[in-house]
Amino acid sequence: MKIISWNTNGIRATIKQGFFEPLFEKYKPDIVCFQETKSTPDQIPEHLRNYSGYFSYFSHPELKKGYSGVAIYSKEKPLSVTEGFPAAILKKYDMSTDPYGDPSREGRIITAEFEKFYIVNVYTPNSKRDLSRIPLRHEKWDPAFLEMCKTLEKKKPVIFCGDLNVAHEAIDLARPKESEGSHGFTKEERAGIDAIIKAGYIDSFRHFHPDDTGVYTYWDQLSRARDRNVGWRIDYFFVSNKLREQLISASILSDYYGSDHCPIEIKLNL
Numbered sequence: 001m002k003i004i005s006w007n008t009n010g011i012r013a014t015i016k017q018g019f020f021e022p023l024f025e026k027y028k029p030d031i032v033c034f035q036e037t038k039s040t041p042d043q044i045p046e047h048l049r050n051y052s053g054y055f056s057y058f059s060h061p062e063l064k065k066g067y068s069g070v071a072i073y074s075k076e077k078p079l080s081v082t083e084g085f086p087a088a089i090l091k092k093y094d095m096s097t098d099p100y101g102d103p104s105r106e107g108r109i110i111t112a113e114f115e116k117f118y119i120v121n122v123y124t125p126n127s128k129r130d131l132s133r134i135p136l137r138h139e140k141w142d143p144a145f146l147e148m149c150k151t152l153e154k155k156k157p158v159i160f161c162g163d164l165n166v167a168h169e170a171i172d173l174a175r176p177k178e179s180e181g182s183h184g185f186t187k188e189e190r191a192g193i194d195a196i197i198k199a200g201y202i203d204s205f206r207h208f209h210p211d212d213t214g215v216y217t218y219w220d221q222l223s224r225a226r227d228r229n230v231g232w233r234i235d236y237f238f239v240s241n242k243l244r245e246q247l248i249s250a251s252i253l254s255d256y257y258g259s260d261h262c263p264i265e266i267k268l269n270l
Contacts, residue, residue, distance in 0.1 A: 001270045003119070004029040004253075005161035007218075007235060007261035011037040011044065011071070019258025020048060027253070027265065030075050031112075033121035035163045037069035059083040060107040068106040070121045070162070078112035085109065085148055093144035098136050100128075109145075111152070116270055117243065118152045120160035127165065127183040134188050142192035146199060157240035159268075160201075163218075163261065164236050168193040168203070171213055172233040184232060201238040204250035204266050215252050221260045237266045246270055 004027060008014040011034060023032070032054075041049055041058045049056060054073040061068050072081070085093075085104050096102045103125045111120045125141055127133045149158050166189040170176035179185045197203060209215065216231025225231060239247055248267040256263050 001031070001268045002027065002029045002265065003031045003033070003159065003161070003237070003268070004263050004265045005033045005035070005121070005235060005237060006263035007035040007123070007163040007259060009036050009038075009259040009261065011039050011069075014258045015045065015048060017258055019256075021051075023256070023258075023263065024051065024054075024073075026256075027263075029265070031119060032073040033119065033161050034071040034073075035069075035121065035123040037071050038066050039069060040065070057081045057110060057112065058107075059110040062105045062107075064101065064106065068108055068123055070107060070110045070123050072110055072112050072119070072121055074112060076114065078114055080113040082111045082113075083107070083109065085144055086151070089144050089148055089151075092147075093140045095136065095140050095144075098133070100125075100133060103136065103141060109148075113156075117157045117159055117240075118155075120149060120152070120158060122160060122162040122164070124162070124164045124166075127186065127189060129183055131183055131186065134183075134186060137192065138188035142189075142195065146192075146195055149201070150199060153240060157242040158201075159237065159239050159243070159266075161235075161237045161264070161266075163234060164193070165234055166190060166193060167232045167234055171211075172216075174214070174216065174230040174232070184234060196238055200241040202241060202244060202247070204237040204239050204247060205233070205252065205264070207247065208250050215254070217252055217254075217264055218261045226260075235261055235264050237264060239266070239268075243268060243270075 217235035219226035
């Protein structure tokens with residue numbers, strides 16, 4: 001089974017530039033998880049919304065148009081599909097008072113259940129350049145998301161992927177010294193990844209490539225950072241430890257364009 005995750009930075013732009021269909025044609029994935037689609041389903045051409053050979057599911061913000069959004073395309077029809085956090089977790093981690101808006105209502109999580117596993121597609125809130133959303137990330141979103149995954153884990157193994165908006169270690173960004181303490185590389189954000197790994201989830205790319213440097217998934221467009229490979233690895237596939245033996249490979253598809261992020265891929269023997 002081949003699964004791809006990609007922050008499109010606007011799926012309509014990806015379609016317009018001609019990068020949507022070639023992703024399916026070139027890599028032939030069984031499942032694709034898109035983040036930051038910035039679209040409602042009706043804004044996507046019908047033949048691509050209902051792409052041949054795939055079932056598709058979307059989650060978008062309730063109030064903010066052209067913002068956030070996630071989607072899953074799957075060859076196999078899921079047993080179930082849910083959006084966002086479960087009610088019990090939202091009650092425990094109330095995010096409704098966040099000054100930027102309630103992130104739990106921004107179309108940031110979609111979960112598909114299959115016979116042997118869950119796949120959770122997530123677009124984690126950015127902490128903001130002034131770090132004003134760090135308390136939300138550190139105290140609410142990150143623990144709520146991990147608790148949700150651990151709850152699902154009680155039923156069957158979990159694979160989760162997406163743009164987590166954090167580089168975990170110095171090896172995961174081109175300029176760690178200059179970026180220390182800035183959004184995307186604070187101790188609080190990095191602690192969220194530490195907790196995920198401590199809970200038994202495998203960072204699939206580092207599982208196969210523990211020492212690889214210069215491999216990133218995001219580059220700032222304004223500074224043409226991709227041309228110089230001054231990037232960040234902030235897109236991940238985490239896999240339940242129960243699937244360790246089924247994990248075949250993990251790759252960063254850095255030669256595929258169409259966004260300020262590149263797609264990432266895992267293969268599993270399921």
